[in-house]
Amino acid sequence: MRPLLEFDHVGFGYAERNLFSDLNARIFSHDCIALVGRNGVGKTTLLRLAAGILAPDSGDVRLNHKELRSLKHREIARSIAFVPQNVEIPFSFTVEQFVEQGRTPFLKLFGGLNTADREAMERAMALTDTWSLRSRAFNELSGGERQRVKIALGLAQQPQLLLLDEPMQHLDIGRQFEMIDLIASLRHEGIAILASMHDLALIDGVFPSVWLLSQDEAMRQGSPQELLQPEVIESAFNFLPHHRSMLLERTRNRMELVQ
Amino acid sequence: MVRKVTGARASTGRSEAPERRQHWLLAFLAALLVLAMLIASGMGAVPVPVRLLARSALGMSQLSADQSTILFSIRLPRIIAAVLVGSGLSVSGLLFQGLFRNPLADPYVIGSSGGAVLGASLGVFLVPAVSIAGFGTTALLAFAGAAGSIVLVYWLASVNGRTPVVALLLAGFAVSTMLSYSSYFLEVLDQDFGQGMHILSSWLHGTIAQPTWPQLAIVAGMLVIGLAGSVPLARRLNTLALGEEYATHLGISVQQTRVAVIVIGSVLTAAAVALGGLISFTGLIVPHILRMILGPDHVRLLPATALAGALFLLVADTAARTVIAPAELPVGVLTAFIGGPFFLYLLRKARREVMS
Numbered sequence: 001m002r003p004l005l006e007f008d009h010v011g012f013g014y015a016e017r018n019l020f021s022d023l024n025a026r027i028f029s030h031d032c033i034a035l036v037g038r039n040g041v042g043k044t045t046l047l048r049l050a051a052g053i054l055a056p057d058s059g060d061v062r063l064n065h066k067e068l069r070s071l072k073h074r075e076i077a078r079s080i081a082f083v084p085q086n087v088e089i090p091f092s093f094t095v096e097q098f099v100e101q102g103r104t105p106f107l108k109l110f111g112g113l114n115t116a117d118r119e120a121m122e123r124a125m126a127l128t129d130t131w132s133l134r135s136r137a138f139n140e141l142s143g144g145e146r147q148r149v150k151i152a153l154g155l156a157q158q159p160q161l162l163l164l165d166e167p168m169q170h171l172d173i174g175r176q177f178e179m180i181d182l183i184a185s186l187r188h189e190g191i192a193i194l195a196s197m198h199d200l201a202l203i204d205g206v207f208p209s210v211w212l213l214s215q216d217e218a219m220r221q222g223s224p225q226e227l228l229q230p231e232v233i234e235s236a237f238n239f240l241p242h243h244r245s246m247l248l249e250r251t252r253n254r255m256e257l258v259q
Numbered sequence: 260m261v262r263k264v265t266g267a268r269a270s271t272g273r274s275e276a277p278e279r280r281q282h283w284l285l286a287f288l289a290a291l292l293v294l295a296m297l298i299a300s301g302m303g304a305v306p307v308p309v310r311l312l313a314r315s316a317l318g319m320s321q322l323s324a325d326q327s328t329i330l331f332s333i334r335l336p337r338i339i340a341a342v343l344v345g346s347g348l349s350v351s352g353l354l355f356q357g358l359f360r361n362p363l364a365d366p367y368v369i370g371s372s373g374g375a376v377l378g379a380s381l382g383v384f385l386v387p388a389v390s391i392a393g394f395g396t397t398a399l400l401a402f403a404g405a406a407g408s409i410v411l412v413y414w415l416a417s418v419n420g421r422t423p424v425v426a427l428l429l430a431g432f433a434v435s436t437m438l439s440y441s442s443y444f445l446e447v448l449d450q451d452f453g454q455g456m457h458i459l460s461s462w463l464h465g466t467i468a469q470p471t472w473p474q475l476a477i478v479a480g481m482l483v484i485g486l487a488g489s490v491p492l493a494r495r496l497n498t499l500a501l502g503e504e505y506a507t508h509l510g511i512s513v514q515q516t517r518v519a520v521i522v523i524g525s526v527l528t529a530a531a532v533a534l535g536g537l538i539s540f541t542g543l544i545v546p547h548i549l550r551m552i553l554g555p556d557h558v559r560l561l562p563a564t565a566l567a568g569a570l571f572l573l574v575a576d577t578a579a580r581t582v583i584a585p586a587e588l589p590v591g592v593l594t595a596f597i598g599g600p601f602f603l604y605l606l607r608k609a610r611r612e613v614m615s
Contacts, residue, residue, distance in 0.1 A: 053508050074510030082508050089500045090360040091555030097497065104498050104509040109491045112558070157509075 002065070004029050004161055004192055005050060005080070009059035012042075012049060019045055023059070023219060025211065027161060027194060032187050034203045034224070035196040037213030038237045043196035044085070046213070047163045050194065051082035077105035081154035085165040089138060095149050096134040099125060102156025124155035127189070128182060144175030148182065155186075162186065164195035168202055180206050200228055212236055281559050284552065288566040292342070295570055299338050299577040304584060305329055333469065340470045341576035341590075342569040343478050344535040345545075349568025350489055350561065351527040352542030353549075357496035357557055358520045359424050366528040366542035369431035369521065370412040371405035373438030375532045376463065378404025380442040383459045394474055394533060397462060402533040408434055409525045422517060465538030465591025467576055474534065481530040486565060488523040492516065493557035500555075538572070540594045544602040545571055551605055571598070 003026035010023040019042035027033065027050075035043050048054040049061055052068040061068045063079055081102070089098070102124065103117040113121075125131040128148040133141065138149060147167060154162055167183070168176050176199075183206055186193060194211075197203055203210060203224050210227045212220045214236040220227060230247055233239075239247065297316075301309045307326050314320040322330065351366035359368065367375075378400035394402075412434050416426035442463075446456060470478075495516045498506045503513050531538070545568045546560065553559050572590070575597055579590040 051508055053504060072510065073507055077508060077510050082505075084505060087501055087505065089502075090362075091500055091550075093497070093500065093555055097554070097556050101498050101501060101509060104494075104506075104511060107494065112494075 001028055003027060003062075004031075004064065006062045006065075007049070007059070008062060010049065010056045010061060011058035012045065012054065012056050020056075020219075025219065025221060027192055029160065029192055030187070030190060031209060032183065032193045032207050033195070033209045033211055034207035035194060035211045035213070036198070036200060036203070036227075036236075038215070039198075041213045041215055043213060044165055047082060047165055047194065047196060050161075051080050051163055052076040053082065074105045077157055077159075079159055080161045080163065081157040081159035082163045083150050083154040083165060083167070085169060087150060092137040092139055094134065095125075095130060095136050095138055095141070095152075096121070098138045098149060099130070099134075099152045099156050102153040105157060120158050121152075121156050124152040127155055127185065128152040143170040144172070144178065147171060147175070147179065151182065155191075159191065161192045161194065164193065166198060167195055168197065168199055176202060183207075200233065203228065281553055281563065284563055285566065288563060288570060292566055292570045292573070295573050295577075296338055296342070299573060300330060300334050302577055302581050303329070303334060336470045336472060336475055337467060337576070337580070338573060339475050340467050340478070340534050341573045343475065343482050344467060344531040344538065345541055345572025345575075346565045346569040347478075347482050347485065347527040347531040348538060348542040348572070349545035349564045350486060351524045351531070353546040353557065353560055353564045354489060354492065354496070354520050354524040354527075355542075356546055357493075357499070358517060358524075359428060360500060361428070362547070363543075364428075366524065366531070367435065367537070369427055369525075370408040370434040370438070371525060371528050371532070372537055373435035373441075374404035374406070374408025374411075375401040375529075375537060376404070376439045377408075377441045378402070379462050379536070380445040380459055383455045383462070384445045384448045394477075397458075398533045401462075401536070402529050404438075405529040405532050406525060408438060409521065413521060421514065424517075461589050462536040463591075464589035465536045465594065466587070466589045467535045467579075470534055478530045478534050481526055485523050485527040485530070486561075488519065488526075489561055492520055492523065493561045496520070496557045497555075535590065538591045538594055540591070540598040540602075541568060541572055541575075544598045547602065548605060 005027040007023045007025045010020055011018075012020045012023075023046075035046060037043055045054065049056055052061070052063075052071065052073065055069050063071065063076065068076060099121050100113065100117075103113060103120065106117060107113070122131070125134060128151050130145070130149050130152045133145055133149065136145075138146070141149060147170075151162075151164070151167070154164075167179055171179060180202065183193060183195070193207075195207070197207075207224065210222060210224050212222075212227050212232065214220075215238075220232075226232075230244065233247065234244060297309055297312055300312050301307045305325070307322070307330065311320060311322065311326075312330075315322050348366050352364070355364040355366060355368050356362065358364070361368075379397050381404075382395070382397035382400040412427065412430045413422065415434070416422050416430040418426075442459060495506075495511050498509055498511050499513065499516060501509070507513055528542075546564050549560050549563050549567055553563060572594070575593045576590045578597070579588045579593045582588060582593075
């Protein structure tokens, strides 16, 4: 099987510090991957590299065997949708006008939306259960509604790969479960998902694979059972020794709750 | 899994209510504009009955020679000038508000007014009485000054091929303020003992002088180019509202769009300045009023803003030339006095909707 997206010896860093020196990973068409790691380790940066928003310093990111840097943003956005953590808009766009922006990579210079565009938007809003919100102002939505509407914009791009930056952030536990349902139904649609997650308790049973970033080691890939072990988490998240019992306590409780 | 989608309809999509509202509004504005042009043609020192105007426009009766002279060489040019200037300023304001994501942006936001003041003062105080295609020195130099200061501001704000909007706003503000005080230095050179100062002052407050047909043709050409160029930009401004990075991801070339908005907004502003001087408020409030009615979608706002701006300035200018006849008020004074209170009323009525 050929990979949808491939990180091939990717190196990337900002002026002050290096984040990745030799990143190798592949995403296939039915993957559903949770990207975890401590704050500042480069989760969002990795998603930006995957979306072609950032270009690697060395190595290549390839979409269907084509280097992202050789493709136009417009072309990439038809296959990969990046859903950012925060979106601030200065105007009171309705949900529908917001979701419409997902069709941008398909529109011609002077053209408007055609039937196919409208169908893609409706499908995206149906999947995310946001159709009933379509006339509401985006800026007046609750956190959970806003999260689903942002994903609707991404789905309107009709992507093969959806990149979610902290989709569970600021959601109450009920909305977290709704998001879990949504992610599961997107998997059924055959859309590959790579989502950065800070709450490890929400990963088990939702994401079959985990990418674990840690500061000084290469990224590790595996199942939640393999990687979300106390020893692994402890070193990846730089725990102080006395935090270990707290971790054990908390992971056990949260796991039970989720199951 | 996903809950039942309630209220989803098969394929026609899109909430139709706002769409229909937009079409009605456009038709209403267009009808109102035609009516206002007709009424304005009848108003002035020699009144011409509106019924006679309407009948002669339809070829059903004849105007007298005097009436026809007044109409075609005095009133109609002035009316068309107001329509062009109002439309240009309002669309320019819409584009700049969209670009800067800032409710206080207006056509002069990136420094054009300062350059226009400098140009106009040079024209008034130093080299009066040259004219090209009907445009006097003041108008020509104001046009050049407006265009020149925008180029200067853009150059000052650009670093390594990128032009951050905050830098543009600040550079625009600084250049504009500096240049607008230049008139005080040039005043010293005034040879006519205050006469020049009077001309400049009425120009600074916005006065649509008596234009010639070639002038109108040139400005109309610039307006058509500007409006046509705004059409593809409107949708991009919607996408740019999501932020630079997100818009880039979705395939918008942010820098190109920015340059295009600045060029087109400046063409519209400079054309308006050449005919009408510095007319305040129009470019700021007309887009806001339309946004309160139609929402923030620039694609919908563009045609409505072009029509409403024309209507607004035509009403203001007709009032400016008739209220204290035979004297005239600068139209900018009226746009501030009519537009200000109306805008504040709407602001209180729909506070949340202006921009959130």
